[in-house]
Amino acid sequence: MxxxxxxxxxxxxxxxxxxxxxxxxxxxxxxxxxxxxxxxxxxxxxxxxxxxxxxxxxxxxxxxxxxxxxxxxxxxxxxxxxxxxxxxxxxxxxxxxxxxxxxxxxxxxxxxxxxxxxxxxxxxxxxxxxxxxYDAGSQEEEQHRIKAKGSLLPKPLPIGGKQVLTVFISKLGLKDASQYLDPYITVSVKNKQGIDLTAQQDTPISGRKEDQYVIFNVPVHIQKPIDILPPDYAVYFEFKHYKPGKKTLSTKCWSFMERDEIKDGEAVIELYKKPADFRRKSLNLLTVKPLYLHLKLSISM
Incomplete structure (x- = not known):
């Protein structure tokens, strides 16, 4: 250390x-x-x-x-x-x-x-x-514009010999993908007690849907080298969207990858029903249909 x-x-x-x-x-x-x-x-x-x-x-x-x-x-x-x-x-x-x-x-x-x-x-x-x-409506539009950009962070400064993980989020499969308003994904890294180990990041809002998929095509740079994260860490993905009727954000589903799953290349991971259980004890599949979160992982020095 x-x-x-x-x-x-x-x-x-x-x-x-x-x-x-x-x-x-x-x-x-x-x-x-x-x-x-x-x-x-x-x-x-x-x-x-x-x-x-x-x-x-x-x-x-x-x-x-x-x-x-x-x-x-x-x-x-x-x-x-x-x-x-x-x-x-x-x-x-x-x-x-x-x-x-x-x-x-x-x-x-x-x-x-x-x-x-x-x-x-x-x-x-x-x-x-x-x-x-601005009137009240204009202020809401401005807030929406800011949210639409997301809160992704740049690639962290290199630390000699340490591995940095970039997760490219390609798409997420849902049977009713076209129905979700202002969808985005919150990415976080937590230990098994659910404690944040790095800054949470939100992808920009996706405005693109194809068939049963919400398309993101964005890279997310994990803000600490994976070498210095504790062995029980996992990377979490929460799919969120806006509900105009209730004027609130809602989590539809979530997913995660544990340390032993983190490796270079493409990954297709299962989706679970909300609420997200960051202690990884209660896992209920969202659907039995072949609909997943599609990622590509890149590990560099």
Whole structure:
């Protein structure tokens, strides 16, 4: 575990240097992309259940993420002076080397409540300006548009010698596939106690149906190397859709793959009736018909 943790910190430090170099060279698009990927990579390691880092170290990592996000906001809107300068950001470069021994109170930047509040208020003001002329129906359309994009994350930063899993979701078979409104799949990784091990991700809403299939054709990048996940992990897939009559989201069915099933190539897995049982004790097939979730798995370093 210590070796895995040291490799993570080393990769983060390299990624941070790459981002600040882009920033220094006046390449904001590349800098924003580097900072965003690093922020997401660190965030995935700071959940309550993660055991790679202590609570104190997670608080320090949380401050680093806040600084990265503030810098991203500044680069995206140069006229906005509420943010973090590159000089300030560079002060946290050594934090990665000292992460395992330093105290949160010694963090080199004062990530003040006022600064975070100003950043939040800027975001709220921007959303308000965009939506103040909308009626209630327009706001619902905007929320739907955001949901339609999904919440898929980019491929995580590489960690030397560790295997990264990408799951390409091809299609899901249902006898009444054409009847589902705004269908999408939530992908998560959990242990046998049902605790999340990585960030959950939603596919974009599918607008394509063929015969008895809902077509997705999207890659989902699992946010932690599978080598460092516990032996009892599984990847879960929940098929969800919108019910206009009840104005709510509903889970129709779910599926999962355990560790010993994770291998390169195509996979066709069974669908189970809701509710999803993340402890994998109560499994009831959705149908006896040959309708499945079709995937293609790719494992890379």
């Amino acid at each position: 210590e070796a895995d943790r040291d490799e993570l910190i080393s990769e983060w430090s390299k990624a941070f240097k790459k981002g600040t170099d882009y920033d220094l060279w006046g390449q904001p698009v590349e800098a924003v992309d580097s900072y965003r990927r690093l922020s997401e990579a660190i965030n995935s390691q700071t959940c309550e259940e993660d055991t790679n880092f202590s609570d104190e170290q997670k608080r320090i990592l949380g401050k680093i993420v806040t600084c990265l996000d503030l810098r991203i906001g500044h680069l995206k809107k140069p006229g906005n002076h509420q943010g973090i300068s590159l000089d300030d950001l560079n002060k946290i470069g050594q934090t990665f080397d000292k992460l395992l021994t330093m105290k949160c109170k010694d963090f080199p930047i004062d990530v003040s409540a006022a600064q975070i509040w100003a950043h939040t208020m800027n975001s709220i003001a921007m959303v308000h300006n965009q939506t103040e002329s």
